[in-house]
Structure formats: C-alpha cells, structure tokens
Amino acid sequence: xxxxxxxxxLMPSGALVMLILRVLQSGxxxxxxxxxxxxxxxxxxxxxxxxxxxxxxxxxxxxxWANAEWGISETNRKVRFYRLTAAGxxxxxxxxxxxxxxxxxxxxxxxxx
Amino acid sequence: MGELWRRMWYLLNxxxxxxxxxxxxxxxxxxxxxxxxxRRLFGNADVLREQAREAWGWTWIDRLFQDIRFGMRxxxxxxxxxxxxxxxxxxxxxxxxxAFGVFDMFVLKPLPVRDPDTLVRLERKGPGGSFxxxxxxxSVEFYRDHAKTLSAVLVSTDREVVLENESKQVRARFVxxxxxxxxxxxxxxxxxxxxxxxxxxxxxPVVVLSHTFWEERYNSDPAVVGRVxxxxxxxxxxxxxxxxxxxxxxxxxxxxxxxxxxQQPYFVEGSTxxxxxxxxxYMDMWARLEKGVxxxxxEQELTALTNDLRRQSPESVWKDERIISKxxxxxxxxxxxxxxxxxxxxxxxLLILTVACSNxxxxxxxxxVTRGHEISIRFALGASRGRIxxxxxxxxxxxxxxxxAAGLGxxxxxxxxxxxxxxxxPWLDPVPDWRVAAFAGAVGLIAAIVFGLAPALQLTxxxxxxxxxxxxxxxxxxxxxxxxxxxxxxxVRALQxxxxxxxxxxxxxxxxxxxxxxxxxxxxxxxxxxxxxxQARLRQLPGVISVGLTSMAPLGHKNVTGLTxxxxxxxxxxVEPGFFETMGIARLSGRDVQRGDTDGxxxxxxxxxxxxxxxxxxxxxxxxxxxxxxxSKKFTVVGVVANARTMSMHDPDxxxxxxxxxxxxxxxxxxxxxxxxxxxxxxxxARTIATGVDAGLFPNVRLLxxxxxxxxGSVEKGALxxxxxxxxxxxxxxxxxxxxxxYAVSQKTxxxxxxxxxxxxxxxxxxxxxxxxVGPVALGLIAGxxxxxxxxxxxxxxxxxxxxxxxxxxxxxxxxLATTAALAALWPARRALRIDPMEVLRHE
Numbered sequence: 001x002x003x004x005x006x007x008x009x010l011m012p013s014g015a016l017v018m019l020i021l022r023v024l025q026s027g028x029x030x031x032x033x034x035x036x037x038x039x040x041x042x043x044x045x046x047x048x049x050x051x052x053x054x055x056x057x058x059x060x061x062x063x064x065w066a067n068a069e070w071g072i073s074e075t076n077r078k079v080r081f082y083r084l085t086a087a088g089x090x091x092x093x094x095x096x097x098x099x100x101x102x103x104x105x106x107x108x109x110x111x112x113x
Numbered sequence: 114m115g116e117l118w119r120r121m122w123y124l125l126n127x128x129x130x131x132x133x134x135x136x137x138x139x140x141x142x143x144x145x146x147x148x149x150x151x152r153r154l155f156g157n158a159d160v161l162r163e164q165a166r167e168a169w170g171w172t173w174i175d176r177l178f179q180d181i182r183f184g185m186r187x188x189x190x191x192x193x194x195x196x197x198x199x200x201x202x203x204x205x206x207x208x209x210x211x212a213f214g215v216f217d218m219f220v221l222k223p224l225p226v227r228d229p230d231t232l233v234r235l236e237r238k239g240p241g242g243s244f245x246x247x248x249x250x251x252s253v254e255f256y257r258d259h260a261k262t263l264s265a266v267l268v269s270t271d272r273e274v275v276l277e278n279e280s281k282q283v284r285a286r287f288v289x290x291x292x293x294x295x296x297x298x299x300x301x302x303x304x305x306x307x308x309x310x311x312x313x314x315x316x317x318p319v320v321v322l323s324h325t326f327w328e329e330r331y332n333s334d335p336a337v338v339g340r341v342x343x344x345x346x347x348x349x350x351x352x353x354x355x356x357x358x359x360x361x362x363x364x365x366x367x368x369x370x371x372x373x374x375x376q377q378p379y380f381v382e383g384s385t386x387x388x389x390x391x392x393x394x395y396m397d398m399w400a401r402l403e404k405g406v407x408x409x410x411x412e413q414e415l416t417a418l419t420n421d422l423r424r425q426s427p428e429s430v431w432k433d434e435r436i437i438s439k440x441x442x443x444x445x446x447x448x449x450x451x452x453x454x455x456x457x458x459x460x461x462x463l464l465i466l467t468v469a470c471s472n473x474x475x476x477x478x479x480x481x482v483t484r485g486h487e488i489s490i491r492f493a494l495g496a497s498r499g500r501i502x503x504x505x506x507x508x509x510x511x512x513x514x515x516x517x518a519a520g521l522g523x524x525x526x527x528x529x530x531x532x533x534x535x536x537x538x539p540w541l542d543p544v545p546d547w548r549v550a551a552f553a554g555a556v557g558l559i560a561a562i563v564f565g566l567a568p569a570l571q572l573t574x575x576x577x578x579x580x581x582x583x584x585x586x587x588x589x590x591x592x593x594x595x596x597x598x599x600x601x602x603x604x605v606r607a608l609q610x611x612x613x614x615x616x617x618x619x620x621x622x623x624x625x626x627x628x629x630x631x632x633x634x635x636x637x638x639x640x641x642x643x644x645x646x647x648q649a650r651l652r653q654l655p656g657v658i659s660v661g662l663t664s665m666a667p668l669g670h671k672n673v674t675g676l677t678x679x680x681x682x683x684x685x686x687x688v689e690p691g692f693f694e695t696m697g698i699a700r701l702s703g704r705d706v707q708r709g710d711t712d713g714x715x716x717x718x719x720x721x722x723x724x725x726x727x728x729x730x731x732x733x734x735x736x737x738x739x740x741x742x743x744x745s746k747k748f749t750v751v752g753v754v755a756n757a758r759t760m761s762m763h764d765p766d767x768x769x770x771x772x773x774x775x776x777x778x779x780x781x782x783x784x785x786x787x788x789x790x791x792x793x794x795x796x797x798x799a800r801t802i803a804t805g806v807d808a809g810l811f812p813n814v815r816l817l818x819x820x821x822x823x824x825x826g827s828v829e830k831g832a833l834x835x836x837x838x839x840x841x842x843x844x845x846x847x848x849x850x851x852x853x854x855x856y857a858v859s860q861k862t863x864x865x866x867x868x869x870x871x872x873x874x875x876x877x878x879x880x881x882x883x884x885x886x887v888g889p890v891a892l893g894l895i896a897g898x899x900x901x902x903x904x905x906x907x908x909x910x911x912x913x914x915x916x917x918x919x920x921x922x923x924x925x926x927x928x929x930l931a932t933t934a935a936l937a938a939l940w941p942a943r944r945a946l947r948i949d950p951m952e953v954l955r956h957e
Contacts, residue, residue, distance in 0.1 A: 058168035
C-alpha cells in the first residue's frame with residue numbers, strides 16, 4: 001500500500017528541520033530512520049521524501065546542528081548516523097519556542113476573531 | 114565563522130562527501146523499497162543529489178568545472194581550429210604585452226634600488242618655460258647643507274675619459290660618495306665608494322668598475338681589485354666591482370667606471386665642475402626624502418631655499434625659480450609631451466588586437482554552423498539560453514586563457530628582440546613581472562568578451578541573422594587594418610624622409626674634433642688662442658679643404674638650447690666664419706657671420722625665414738628674443754642660408770639660427786674639418802694636433818658619417834617595426850576574410866546548388882555571393898581612412914616631413930586592403946562553384 005504522504009507544500013523546510021532535530025534529540029539516527037520515525041510519530045500523516053530530507057540534512061550539517069558519523073545499520077550496512085550537537089540542541093529549543101509562540105498566536109486569532 | 118569553515122572543509126572534501134551522500138541515498142532507497150515502496154516514486158537520483166548539495170553553496174563550481182571539461186573536450190576535438198584561434202589571438206595579445214612590457218619596464222617598475230619610493234629627482238623650473246633638468250654643484254651643496262626635508266642628496270654626472278692608451282673613450286660616471294650606500298648596492302668584488310674614505314681632501318684616487326666592463330675588458334678577473342689604471346693618464350686604484358644588477362639612477366647605459374665626484378678635478382685637469390655656477394656646468398641631482406616628508410613638502414622647502422641662494426649667487430639662479438621633484442626611483446616618468454607617442458603606440462597595438470579579435474569572431478561564427486545541430490539539441494533537452502551562452506563563452510574563455518599564456522611568451526620574445534637592438538644595461542629585465550602577467554590576463558579576458566560573447570549570443574538567438582554579424586565583423590576588421598596600414602605607411606614615409614632626404618650638409622667628408630675645453634676650465638681668451646692654433650694647424654693637414662667652429666656639433670645630441678615662445682622651436686648655434694663653407698651649407702642671401710658682429714646680428718635658415726615672414730624678403734628683418742616681451746633683445750637678419758638638419762634628422766623644419774661666437778661660447782666650441790678624401794685618414798693627425806697644444810686634453814674625435822648612420826639606423830628600426838605591424842594586420846585580415854567568406858558560402862551551398870541546377874551562370878552566382886561583402890569592405894575602408902584622418906592631428910605632432918594626410922599612404926593602404934579582400938573572397942567562393950549541384954541536392 002503506497003504511503004500517504006503530505007504534499008511538499010504543506011511541509012515547509014523550516015518545519016522539517018525542526019522535526020529532524022526533534023527526532024534526533026533521543027539519539028543518533030540515519031537518514032532513512034529519521035524519515036521513518038517522523039512518519040510513524042506523525043501517525044503516518046507526514047511523509048518525508050528524499051528530495052526534501054537530504055537537502056535539510058545538508059543544511060543541518062552546514063549549520064553545525066548535527067554531526068555525521070559512521071555506524072552499522074540494523075541491516076548490517078555501513079551508514080551515516082546523525083547526532084545532535086550542543087548547537088543543535090540550542091537551535092531546537094529556539095525553534096520550539098518560536099513554534100509555540102506562533103501557534104499560540106494563531107490559536108488566539110482563531111478563537112477570538 | 115564556524116559555518117564558513119565547514120563550507121571550506123566541504124569544498125576540500127567535496128569528492129568524498131558526494132560519494133557518501135550517494136551511498137546514503139542509495140541505502141535509503143533500498144530500505145524504502147524493501148519496505149514496500151515502488152521505485153517510480155523516487156525522483157531522478159542525480160537531480161535529488163544536486164538539490165541536496167546546493168545547501169553547501171558550491172554547486173556553481175561543479176557547473177564551472179563541467180563547462181570547462183566540456184569546453185576542453187570540444188576544443189581538443191577540433192585541434193586545427195583551436196591552434197589557429199590561439200595563434201591568431203596570441204599574436205594580438207603578444208604585441209600588446211610587448212608594448213606594455215616596455216611601458217612597465219621604463220615607467221611602472223621601480224629601479225632595483227633600496228626603497229625607490231622615497232627617491233626624488235630634482236629639477237629647476239623658471240617662469241616662462243625655462244627649465245633645466247640639472248643643477249650646478251655649488252647649488253647642490255647649498256641644498257644639501259640647508260634642506261631639512263631631505264635625508265641625503267645624490268649627484269651623478271657623466272664624462273667620456275681615455276682609459277690607458279685605448280683610442281676609444283669610455284664613459285665614467287662621477288658620483289657622490291653616498292651613491293652606492295643610499296641605493297643599497299652590495300659589492301660584487303672589493304668595495305664600493307664610501308663617503309668617509311673617498312670624499313676626504315687627502316683621499317687616494319679610486320674607481321669602481323661596472324660589472325659589464327669588468328667582464329668585457331678584464332675577463333671577470335677578481336685580481337683586478339687593487340690594480341692601478343689610468344684614466345686621462347691619471348693613476349687610480351680599482352677598489353671594487355659594482356654588482357651586475359646595479360642600475361644606478363635610471364640611465365639605461367652603463368658606464369665603465371664609477372668615480373668619486375670630488376675627484377673629478379684630479380681626472381679632468383682644470384675642471385671647474387665643482388665650483389662652476391653657470392648653466393653649462395650640469396649635474397643630475399637626486400635626493401632621499403626624510404621620513405614622512407612628501408615630495409610637495411620638499412619642493413616647497415627647496416624653492417624657499419632657492420630664494421636664499423639667489424641672494425648669494427644671482428648668476429646661477431633664475432628669477433622666480435622653483436625646484437620641482439619627480440619620482441626618482443624609476444627609469445622614466447611620463448611627461449606631458451610623451452602622451453601623444455604613448456597613445457599612438459597603444460592605439461596601434463590595440464588595433465592589431467581588434468583585428469585578431471574580429472578574426473576570431475569570424476572563425477567562431479563559421480564554426481557555429483557545424484555546432485548549430487548540437488545547440489538545437491541542447492535547447493530541445495531544456496537547456497536555457499543563458500546556460501548555452503555560458504557554455505559557449507566558457508570555450509572562448511579557455512581559448513583566451515591559452516592565448517594569453519602564449520601571448521605572454523610571445524610578448525617576452527618580442528621585448529627581448531627589441532631590447533637586444535637597443536644595447537641597454539644588463540639590469541633591465543624583460544622577464545614579465547606580475548603587472549605584465551596581469552595585463553596579459555586582462556587583455557585575454559577583454560578579448561574573450563569581444564570575440565566570444567557576440568557570436569555566442571548570435572548562435573543562440575531565436576532568429577539568426579548570421580549575415581548581419583558577418584558584415585559587422587568584416588567592417589571592423591577592414592577598418593582596423595586600414596588604420597594600421599595607413600599609420601604604418603605614414604611612419605615609413607616619415608622615416609624615409611628622414612633617411613633619404615639630404616640633411617643639408619656634407620656629412621660624408623666631415624671630421625668632428627671636440628676638445629671639450631669648458632670641462633678643463635678654459636677661459637674665453639685661453640680657448641680663443643687654443644682654437645686659433647688648432648684651426649691653423651688642422652688646415653695644414655693634407656687633404657683638408659676647410660675648418661669651421663660651432664658650439665653645437667651636428668647630430669651630437671647635446672642639450673639643445675632653443676628659443677621658446679614661438680609657434681615653433683628655434684635652435685641656436687654659435688659659429689665662427691667658415692662654418693657654412695665647411696659644412697657645405699649654401700648661403701642664399703646676405704652675408705656670413707663675421708668678427709665684430711653684435712649679438713643681434715643673426716644668420717637664419719631658409720625655413721626659419723619662411724616661418725617668420727612667409728611672403729617677405731627676410732634680409733634686414735628684425736624679431737624679438739622673447740616674442741611676448743617687447744623690451745627683450747632684438748635680432749636682425751644679416752644672412753639666410755639653406756636648410757640643414759644639424760640637431761636631429763627627425764627635425765625637417767630646420768628652423769635654425771646662427772650667431773657669431775661670444776666669450777661664453779668659446780670654451781664650448783667644436784672644430785669641424787672637411788676633407789677631400791676619407792675623413793678617417795686624418796683622424797689620427799687631428800688628434801695629435803688637438804693634444805699637441807695641450808697634452809692635458811682628451812679630445813673626442815669622431816666621424817660625422819658615424820653619427821649620421823647611427824641616426825639612420827634607429828630610424829630604420831622604427832620603420833621596420835611599423836611595417837611588420839602593418840604586414841601582420843594585412844595577413845590577419847586576409848585570413849579572417851577567407852574564413853568569413855567560406856562560412857558564408859557553406860551556409861548557402863544549397864542555394865548555390867539550386868541556382869546552378871536551374872541554369873544560372875557561374876559568374877552571376879559568384880557575383881551575387883560576393884556582393885554582400887562589397888558594402889562592409891567599402892564601409893570598413895571609409896571608416897578606417899576617416900579614423901586615420903582624425904588621428905592625423907596627433908600623428909602630426911610625432912611625425913615630421915609628411916602631412917598627416919599623405920595621399921600615397923592612404924591610397925596604398927586602401928588599394929592593398931581592397932585587393933587583399935577581393936582575393937580572400939574569391940578563393941573560397943570559386944571553390945564553392947566547383948560543387949556538383951545534383952550531389953548537394955541529393956544529400957539534402
């Protein structure tokens with residue numbers, strides 16, 4: 001059964017970065033695992049395609065929010081694991097705060113308008 | 114900062130990072146597939162990877178390398194085209210590099226001395242245009258003792274001296290003791306001059322050898338240090354050898370010896386050089402600026418000091434004299450008068466580059482036909498016009514880069530050949546420095562834009578109009594070649610005039626005997642008795658027809674004193690009766706100079722008389738020494754003589770003025786001896802006579818024909834360079850035209866075939882094909898002639914003897930180019946007519 005993915009336009013790349021950082025918080029993961037985890041945790045609402053996952057991961061590496069290190073996958077393959085850095089934790093916190101503020105604001109507007 | 118660092122790190126490890134990303138994405142796909150996803154859900158892996166890499170901001174480099182790799186492949190696939198293109202452009206760039214190399218070497222590159230930027234050369238400037246590039250030694254001492262803006266003052270002056278018993282004189286440069294030290298010279302052998310040791314009153318006479326002279330005369334023998342040599346029969350010890358790369362201060366001719374200036378009176382008996390304050394006692398003066406002092410500040414202080422100096426010795430300072438400073442650490446500074454010459458050369462070499470560029474543009478355009486297919490495929494595959502233009506332009510850039518490298522080498526070869534002909538000092542280094550290399554690169558870049566961008570835009574345009582671009586290229590090439598040819602023609606004609614035209618005197622039979630009495634401190638009366646005795650004895654020599662005296666030896670390249678303020682320069686000589694007869698200059702009217710003449714009685718050349726009074730008889734006419742000052746001295750014309758170009762062969766106007774010698778000019782007089790047979794036969798006898806009267810003199814005895822041939826030789830070299838430039842322009846233009854016509858023909862093969870098949874006459878087809886080039890060629894010729902005519906104002910200031918509108922040069926250039934164009938066009942066109950129409954049509 002094909003995955004029911006969220007259309008790309010509904011998943012802004014900023015949000016994707018935040019989600020990746022969040023799923024990395026509990027420990028290092030490889031790219032496919034990140035996509036899977038987001039998919040599962042979102043109760044299969046959010047699908048992450050290669051085309052948006054890897055640019056986001058490259059950006060995270062460039063900004064220094066995560067390190068890449070080699071490890072062995074569950075299928076016994078050599079693969080790159082992404083591990084959150086201190087800078088990444090800080091970034092995640094900042095993004096979560098921003099997110100909270102914005103959602104609060106949107107909620108308020110929706111409730112009072 | 115961390116982000117930038119990571120970006121750089123990524124750039125350095127790009128290869129590995131890209132491979133890792135590929136593996137990672139591959140793993141991702143495998144996992145997804147095994148989880149049940151279908152492969153068609155994934156996009157193009159290459160595109161996805163490229164999108165991911167974009168985060169690092171380096172993808173432009175990848176694209177650039179792609180373009181370069183692709184461009185290289187394209188170029189190596191057609192080596193013939195590539196080599197031709199690189200060669201054509203390399204010639205254009207090489208000529209420019211050589212010209213810029215000369216400019217760089219003489220003007221931009223500092224001399225190889227310590228701290229060249231704080232060195233200034235000091236010159237004198239008076240009101241009303243009086244100017245002297247040198248300063249009397251007592252004035253130098255005054256400035257040195259009083260100036261606070263200068264940390265050191267350097268003086269240098271040249272003299273010919275006799276070494277041991279050699280017949281030919283050698284050049285000695287007398288310099289202050291601080292000269293070597295201030296310029297930061299290291300010694301090659303022994304020691305150099307030293308202020309403390311060599312400028313003392315009781316200092317022993319010493320000389321330092323120049324490196325070249327040490328090699329040539331002493332076979333690089335280090336044991337020469339300590340040896341005693343005789344200059345002007347005076348013993349001196351060789352204390353050392355100057356280093357090979359020692360440039361001194363910017364005179365490209367190396368002396369044989371460096372000698373302490375304070376010892377000049379010892380070497381030149383009777384010399385008053387150190388005490389003389391008259392204008393004739395010249396010395397070149399440089400100074401080192403005190404820390405933090407600008408040249409302007411030094412000028413102000415020295416000008417103020419000049420006012421004090423005038424109170425002390427009014428005779429050596431002009432009224433309202435100023436001291437000006439020029440950058441001293443360079444071989445040349447550009448003077449306002451040099452600008453027309455520099456712009457002329459720059460224009461000529463740029464025109465050659467223009468021809469090369471339009472030539473190459475034509476080649477690229479012609480090649481574009483064969484690439485039209487490739488380009489349309491790439492359009493069809495979705496490439497944007499910008500992307501294709503960028504690819505085509507990258508190829509042009511690659512060509513330009515190779516041509517710039519080749520041009521740099523070619524320019525070096527040209528420059529080396531040029532220098533080898535100039536007999537310059539060994540420290541002048543033609544190896545291109547960073548400035549020349551940067552210049553070559555910049556010229557290459559500009560050339561790439563000129564020859565590459567237009568065809569690239571043309572080839573990718575939706576509506577192609579190859580004919581228009583072709584016509585523009587033909588016009589540009591013809592116009593630029595036309596200007597080059599006309600200017601070359603004018604140069605050759607002007608130089609021809611200088612060479613072939615009779616200088617106005619009998620140079621083949623004249624011997625010059627210059628005793629240089631002034632340098633030996635002769636007074637007017639001593640000089641008079643010396644000259645009288647020598648003249649009388651010279652007349653006794655067998656074969657001598659006559660003897661004359663003048664203050665200005667012909668073609669002697671002395672500092673010419675001229676009258677300024679007129680529309681034209683007037684060259685003044687002091688002569689004695691018999692001068693015109695000896696020189697073979699005919700008297701046209703009036704009388705010769707004679708004893709008892711006042712300073713106002715003058716003999717003028719015919720040309721000067723014509724310039725002053727175009728329609729009137731000159732005899733008895735009066736004119737002012739300074740035309741703007743009615744109280745200035747009046748001249749009265751007592752005689753008119755035929756034109757003679759005694760000062761320079763390049764001066765056809767021959768506006769010369771002769772006065773009877775006076776007391777001041779007597780010690781500067783030079784004897785001219787006219788002989789029946791070969792003048793060299795009496796040279797030894799004349800020398801014996803000149804030294805017989807005073808053994809302390811070392812007269813310079815030379816043939817006027819030598820000076821003449823030297824002058825002619827330099828003129829011929831100039832003509833040769835001009836002709837080579839013109840010839841290369843014609844050659845380039847011919848090659849370019851052949852290419853363009855061949856291109857036009859290849860585009861019209863089908864049309865030609867149809868016409869021939871339908872029974873058109875070959876001549877008509879040929880004419881129709883060539884007709885499209887008639888307009889551009891004619892337009893180019895008109896534009897070129899017009900441009901050359903517009904530039905003739907500038908040319909007139911450099912070229913003498915021919916008007917800027919010399920009809921022969923114009924007609925010759927236009928005729929030659931028209932013929933070349935016709936032949937260049939006929940060749941490929943005729944080949945096209947030999948095609949078999951049926952064959953072509955079947956093929957299509």
